[in-house]
Amino acid sequence: MSITRTAPNNAAGNSGHITDLALVSAFKEAAQAVLPIMLGIVPFGLAYAIVGRSAGLSAGELLLMSATVFAGASQMIAVSILNEGVTAAGVLMVATLLVNLRHILMGATLAPRVAGFGLTRQAVIAFFMIDESFALTISRAETKGFSFRYYLAVGLLFYCGWFAVTAIGIVLGGLIDDPFALPIDFVMPATFMVLVVPFLKTRTGRIAAVVAAVAAVIGAVYFDGHWYIAIAGVAAAVSGALIETYTEKPTDAR
Amino acid sequence: MRAELVLIILAMGLITYATRVGAFAVLRVTGMPGWLRRTVKYVPVGVLTALVVPSLLVRDGAVDLSLENHYLLAGLITAVVAWKTRNVALTVAVGLAAVLTLTALL
Numbered sequence: 001m002s003i004t005r006t007a008p009n010n011a012a013g014n015s016g017h018i019t020d021l022a023l024v025s026a027f028k029e030a031a032q033a034v035l036p037i038m039l040g041i042v043p044f045g046l047a048y049a050i051v052g053r054s055a056g057l058s059a060g061e062l063l064l065m066s067a068t069v070f071a072g073a074s075q076m077i078a079v080s081i082l083n084e085g086v087t088a089a090g091v092l093m094v095a096t097l098l099v100n101l102r103h104i105l106m107g108a109t110l111a112p113r114v115a116g117f118g119l120t121r122q123a124v125i126a127f128f129m130i131d132e133s134f135a136l137t138i139s140r141a142e143t144k145g146f147s148f149r150y151y152l153a154v155g156l157l158f159y160c161g162w163f164a165v166t167a168i169g170i171v172l173g174g175l176i177d178d179p180f181a182l183p184i185d186f187v188m189p190a191t192f193m194v195l196v197v198p199f200l201k202t203r204t205g206r207i208a209a210v211v212a213a214v215a216a217v218i219g220a221v222y223f224d225g226h227w228y229i230a231i232a233g234v235a236a237a238v239s240g241a242l243i244e245t246y247t248e249k250p251t252d253a254r
Numbered sequence: 255m256r257a258e259l260v261l262i263i264l265a266m267g268l269i270t271y272a273t274r275v276g277a278f279a280v281l282r283v284t285g286m287p288g289w290l291r292r293t294v295k296y297v298p299v300g301v302l303t304a305l306v307v308p309s310l311l312v313r314d315g316a317v318d319l320s321l322e323n324h325y326l327l328a329g330l331i332t333a334v335v336a337w338k339t340r341n342v343a344l345t346v347a348v349g350l351a352a353v354l355t356l357t358a359l360l
Contacts (some may be wrong), residue, residue: 036346060255061263068267078266079346082259089262096266100273107277111296112286122282126275135305138298183353185309186325186332190349192305193329193336199299212300213307217317220308229304236300241293 030153033136038161040188041132043179044072045162048079049169050176055083055229059170067223070159073226074099093189106134107175109233113138121148128155131229139195184231204243212236321360328352 045066057079065075074096081092104131114122128151137151138197148171169176199205215235219228310329312315318328332349339345 033342036342057259058255061259064255064260065263065266068263069270070267071270073265074270078263078280083261089265092262093265093269096269097273100270103273104277105294105297106301107274108281108290109294111277111281112291112294115281115286119282122278123275123329126278127271131301131305135298135302139302142298152322183325183350186328186349186353187346189306189309189329190332190336190346191342192302193333194340194345195343196299196302196306197337197340199302205296205299208299209303212303215300216304216308216309219304220312221315221317228308229301232304233297233300236296236303237293238307240296240299244292244295252278 011152021147023149023153025148026149027153027157030136030150030157033140034132034154034157034161036187036191037132037136038158039070040184040191041158042165043184044076046169046172046176046179047167048072048075049166050173050179051076051083052079053170053173055079057082059167062170063163063166066163069096070127070162071100072162077225099225102131102226102233103129105233106131109138110134113141117148125151127150127161128152130155130158131226132242133158135192135195139198142198204240207243208236208240211239324353324356324360328356 048066049062051067052075053059057065062079065078069078077095077099078092081088081095095198107126109133110125110129114125117125122236125148136154137146140147140150169179196209201207212232212235216228216232219231234253306329310317310325311323313323313325321327326350331352332345335341335348336345
């Protein structure tokens with residue numbers, strides 16, 4: 001595969017319609033989609049910075065972690081483990097790997113959409129892969145197609161937002177009692193409700209969603225961390241594939 | 255910044271990036287097998303559902319189906335708006351209003 005400057009045809013022939021937006025409209029569309037979710041991320045960024053400071057990490061170290069790791073859950077785990085001293089570095093590496101394993105599932109899901117892109121673009125797409133950018137992009141791809149520029153805009157906005165919220169948390173940390181006091185944590189589920197709608201058009205999609213809902217709740221109750229997301233993803237994938245294999249006539253591959 | 259911590263943070267960054275780029279890297283070499291393409295088709299609906307349902311049903315590590323759980327009732331109202339309008343701003347606004355109203359009333 002070669003790196004081309006024009007919008008490449010999808011070599012895998014999977015998503016079929018790759019639209020590439022003008023950069024300005026990509027950022028406009030991305031900003032509208034990112035804003036409410038970013039609002040929901042704010043308390044997590046503040047909590048990370050506040051806990052990090054009380055764990056004895058410097059402002060520079062906290063910002064460096066936001067800039068290089070860019071993954072809320074593992075950063076939160078990191079500051080609580082580092083609280084006990086750097087002797088726990090090995091534990092931290094294993095925890096980082098485990099909590100981020102769900103990226104592999106997201107990567108495999110995005111892979112057919114990005115198969116036509118060159119190495120550089122795939123490397124960039126990987127860097128900005130978080131739950132939220134995956135959710136926005138894959139939902140847009142379902143209705144309007146995959147756009148590299150839209151993905152890049154979404155990723156950059158989340159990246160800059162996350163860095164800024166970290167900085168704000170470091171500066172204002174002492175003034176904030178409980179970042180989760182307002183019902184801001186309702187914003188994210190409300191947003192993702194809208195994003196999931198296009199996937200519920202087919203009967204198989206709806207059944208997969210119900211299976212995933214049960215799996216996610218079980219996962220959230222019985223497993224620490226973000227395992228419920230991967231568990232629900234796998235549950236939906238397996239149930240959807242089984243239903244398609246055994247009950248449905250082959251439909252147009254999407 | 256302490257050198258030891260900088261190294262730890264950079265190592266975390268590398269590990270995290272490896273999980274993000276891993277599937278792309280492997281599939282670039284192997285190609286995307288048909289069975290995998292069919293299987294991952296329903297991952298998005300699973301991930302998106304997971305980002306919605308537990309945050310409404312699970313409170314403090316347990317399933318809460320009582321009326322005390324304002325997020326559940328507000329979530330049902332919000333889901334109707336999401337389904338009918340597909341408008342994020344409107345859905346979020348109605349959802350937040352529902353949570354605040356329920357918290358004030360109940």
